[in-house]
Amino acid sequence: MSDNIHNSRRDFLKKGAAAAIGSFFIVPRHVLGKGFIAPSDKLNIAAIGAGGKGHSDIVNAYNNGASNVVALCDVDWAQAKNSFEKFPDAKKFRDFRVMLDQMKSDIDAVTISTPDHFHAYAAMACMQMGKHVYVQKPLTNNIAEARMLTKAARKYQVVTQMGNQGSSNPAQQVAIKWFEEGKIGTVHTVNIWTNRPVWPQGIPVPTTKLPLIESMSPADWDVWVGPAQWVDYHPLYHPFKWRGWWNFGTGALGDIGCHTIDSAFRILGLGYPSEVECSVGAVFIKDWTPEYIPEGCPPSSHVEVKFPETKKNKSAVKMIWMDGGIRPMHPDLIPANTPISNDGGANGIILTGSKGIMTIGMYGNDPKIYLNNGDVIEAPKNNSPVTKLPEYGHQIDWTVACKAGFGSKEQKALSSSFDYAGPLTETVLMGNLAIRSYMLRKKNEKGNLDFYGRNKLLWNGNDMKVTNFDDANQFVGRTYREGWKIVDA
Numbered sequence: 001m002s003d004n005i006h007n008s009r010r011d012f013l014k015k016g017a018a019a020a021i022g023s024f025f026i027v028p029r030h031v032l033g034k035g036f037i038a039p040s041d042k043l044n045i046a047a048i049g050a051g052g053k054g055h056s057d058i059v060n061a062y063n064n065g066a067s068n069v070v071a072l073c074d075v076d077w078a079q080a081k082n083s084f085e086k087f088p089d090a091k092k093f094r095d096f097r098v099m100l101d102q103m104k105s106d107i108d109a110v111t112i113s114t115p116d117h118f119h120a121y122a123a124m125a126c127m128q129m130g131k132h133v134y135v136q137k138p139l140t141n142n143i144a145e146a147r148m149l150t151k152a153a154r155k156y157q158v159v160t161q162m163g164n165q166g167s168s169n170p171a172q173q174v175a176i177k178w179f180e181e182g183k184i185g186t187v188h189t190v191n192i193w194t195n196r197p198v199w200p201q202g203i204p205v206p207t208t209k210l211p212l213i214e215s216m217s218p219a220d221w222d223v224w225v226g227p228a229q230w231v232d233y234h235p236l237y238h239p240f241k242w243r244g245w246w247n248f249g250t251g252a253l254g255d256i257g258c259h260t261i262d263s264a265f266r267i268l269g270l271g272y273p274s275e276v277e278c279s280v281g282a283v284f285i286k287d288w289t290p291e292y293i294p295e296g297c298p299p300s301s302h303v304e305v306k307f308p309e310t311k312k313n314k315s316a317v318k319m320i321w322m323d324g325g326i327r328p329m330h331p332d333l334i335p336a337n338t339p340i341s342n343d344g345g346a347n348g349i350i351l352t353g354s355k356g357i358m359t360i361g362m363y364g365n366d367p368k369i370y371l372n373n374g375d376v377i378e379a380p381k382n383n384s385p386v387t388k389l390p391e392y393g394h395q396i397d398w399t400v401a402c403k404a405g406f407g408s409k410e411q412k413a414l415s416s417s418f419d420y421a422g423p424l425t426e427t428v429l430m431g432n433l434a435i436r437s438y439m440l441r442k443k444n445e446k447g448n449l450d451f452y453g454r455n456k457l458l459w460n461g462n463d464m465k466v467t468n469f470d471d472a473n474q475f476v477g478r479t480y481r482e483g484w485k486i487v488d489a
Contacts (some may be wrong), residue, residue, distance in 0.1 A: 044108045046071035048096045048122050051079025052239065053136055054113030057163065058083060060395035061134065062110055067399050070106055073099045075224045078215035079239055095223050096122055098178065100129060107131055109402045111395070113163070117248045119226045120145035121486050127156045128488075132402040134395060136163040137258035138250050139418065139425040143433065144477035145486065150283060150422030152488055157406040161398040161414050162421035164258040165391035166363030172263060172415075174379045175360055175367040179267050179312075183369055185354030186315045190264045191321040195346040196252035201244035202283045202299030204291065206234040213238075227484035244297050247338050250432055251297030252298020252323035256347065256362075257428035259422075263349050263360045264319060265424050269312035273319075273427055278434040279454075280304040281324055294439045300324020303431040321431055333357050333370035342366045430459065437472040 047058040050072040062069050073093040074080035084092060093099040100107070109132035112122045118141045123133050126284050127149075139162050140146045153160045166172065178184070212221055212233045221233050228247045236245075241334065243249035264270065279323040281300035282290040303321040327345060333356060334340055341348025342361040349360040354369035369377040397414055404410035411417065416424075426457065442452035458468045480486065 028412070029076065032199045034472045043067040043402055044070045044106055045111065045399070046073065046090075046099060046107045046109075047083065047111045047113065048073050048099075048126075049111075049113035049118075049136075050074040050083035051076065051081075052113070053163070054080070054111065055083045055086075056390070057113045057134065057136065057395060059086060060390045061109075061399050062087070063396050063399065066396075071099050071103050072459075074238070076213075076215050076219040078213075078299065094220055094322045097125070100125060100131075102145055104129060107157070109133070109399070112136065115224075115242045115248045116141045116250050116254055117242075118226050120149055120483060121227045123149055124152060124486050124488060127152050127158050127160075130156060130158060131399075132159040134398050136422075137425075138162075138254040138428055139421050140429075141248075141250060142476065142478050143426045143429050146422045146425040146429065147464060148486065148488060150418045153418040155488075159398065159402045159404075159411050159414070160418040160421070161394070161401075162258065162416040162418070162425070163394070164262050164416050165394035165425075166259050166365070167262050167266070167415035167420075168386070168392040168394040168397060169364040169466075170382050170384045170386055170392070171367060171379060172266065172364035174382075175263065175358060175364065176267050178358065178367065178369060178377070179351075181343045182355070183371075184351060184356045184358050187268060187313050187317060187351050187353040188315050189352040190268075190317060190319045191322075191328040191348075191350040191352070192257075192260045192264065192319065193348060194252055194256040194260065195325050195326040196256050196323055197244060197297070197299070199219070199241050199243055200236060201251065201297050202281065202291075202293065203236075203244070203296065204293060205283075205295050208234070210234055225481070227480055227486065229477075229479070245295060246297065246432075246436065247295065249297070250429065251435075252301070253303070253321065253431045253435075255429055256323075257321070257431070258424060259363055260347065260349050261319070261428055262416075262424060263364050264317075264351060265427060266420075267312075267351065268307075268317060270307050270317070270427070271310065271423060273305045273307050273430055274461075275456055275457055275458050276303065276305045276430045276434040277456040278431065278438050280438055292439075294436070297432075298324075298435060298439075299434055300326055301431070302326065303434055305430055307426065331357055331370070333372070334359070379396040426461075433457070433466070433472060433475045436470065436475045437466075440471060451460055 006125050045061050045067050051074055069087040069090045071091045072083050075094050075097045110126045111134045113136045119135050123135050124132050209232050280298035301323055305319045307317045309315050339345045347362045351358045359368045367379050401410040401414055437453040441449045441451045444450045455469050457466045457472055460467050
């Protein structure tokens with residue numbers, strides 16, 4: 001496609017009405033007219049990370065043909081097999097840099113569904129080329145990267161969305177409406193918990209060098225490691241198990257926090273926290289000697305993050321996070337034999353206010369109120385067409401906004417553009433900053449090793465800095481591998 005043709009096409013996409021995709025579900029594709037989308041008018045989408053969650057992300061953005069899938073990139077083609085079969089005409093790549101270079105005039109938007117450590121590097125490269133981006137949660141591996149992407153989205157005027165699909169769930173709006181009507185009063189405490197990790201975590205670093213899997217070459221593995229510090233291949237890293245290692249993942253908080261913390265963050269209108277403190281579960285393989293594994297996320301953690309009052313909630317808030325299967329006890333207002341969340345208690349959210357409590361399930365589902373006077377309020381059954389769309393139309397909304405353009409009402413209506421997703425991700429990753437600081441140790445005067453970072457950390461959100469324990473600030477960002485530093489030109 002020539003640059004002139006591409007530019008004309010992009011101008012059309014920016015000016016065209018976004019209603020075409022919305023009506024796509026109503027009018028059959030074989031009917032010419034209002035519901036028909038000519039191939040030249042469709043969004044051209046590529047995927048960086050086409051296996052696992054990347055498959056559903058690109059399929060949902062494709063929207064039964066409302067968009068074109070023109071390219072698929074994955075370092076492990078065995079993992080991307082389903083996407084390759086679904087989109088046989090899409091060009092296939094192993095290195096996203098090659099894809100962007102060869103198809104820079106043919107791609108309008110990109111879904112990024114890689115391990116966490118790669119999100120910021122890939123997203124920045126795409127945004128600098130003017131490509132709209134959909135990035136899986138958590139937005140980034142660390143706080144500094146989240147701030148960087150938030151600013152870059154505005155700078156390059158691209159349409160963005162993070163993959164916390166529950167933010168597009170209409171049930172969230174019910175919970176927001178209830179709170180704004182004052183049903184539970186002023187909130188002072190939020191409890192959030194998860195049964196994650198459901199992958200190996202809190203285990204020793206693998207030391208055995210194993211042969212690389214057949215579906216990847218050494219060059220592919222080099223790209224997979226990307227901006228992280230180099231390690232040799234091991235099945236405890238790829239696929240999926242990367243989540244439990246700080247070099248690549250963000251643990252239970254990164255996996256679920258952007259889904260569950262999102263509800264409280266949105267309902268209460270929270271911003272940067274003011275302080276954070278944690279404790280973590282220990283692993284004992286030898287008697288009386290806890291394992292020291294600073295490279296890996298712990299098997300369980302308890303984190304308390306505090307926020308100042310907001311325009312929506314005139315009280316400071318303590319947010320208590322628990323993972324590893326640890327959960328809060330039954331509030332007195334919930335009957336003893338009633339589960340504290342809709343999945344049997346495995347994951348959930350409780351907002352405690354002056355008039356009662358509100359419980360919310362994963363992805364913002366099933367809000368419910370238990371009032372101090374004994375009354376119970378349940379959400380009405382939601383028959384909205386949005387609930388029948390894959391992931392509440394979260395990826396579809398993004399494609400509609402991409403066609404409408406940056407600054408459009410469609411872009412401003414997105415539930416998790418980087419203007420919102422960036423600060424949310426920073427809050428989620430504050431817990432990890434505390435956890436990593438908790439594991440710091442050094443020799444004392446007697447030559448013994450002390451854990452010296454087990455403090456409450458005071459946070460200056462504007463400056464992205466812990467103000468009372470400087471050693472913790474090393475975890476605000478990261479050191480990039482040579483040749484992979486993220487630079488915003």
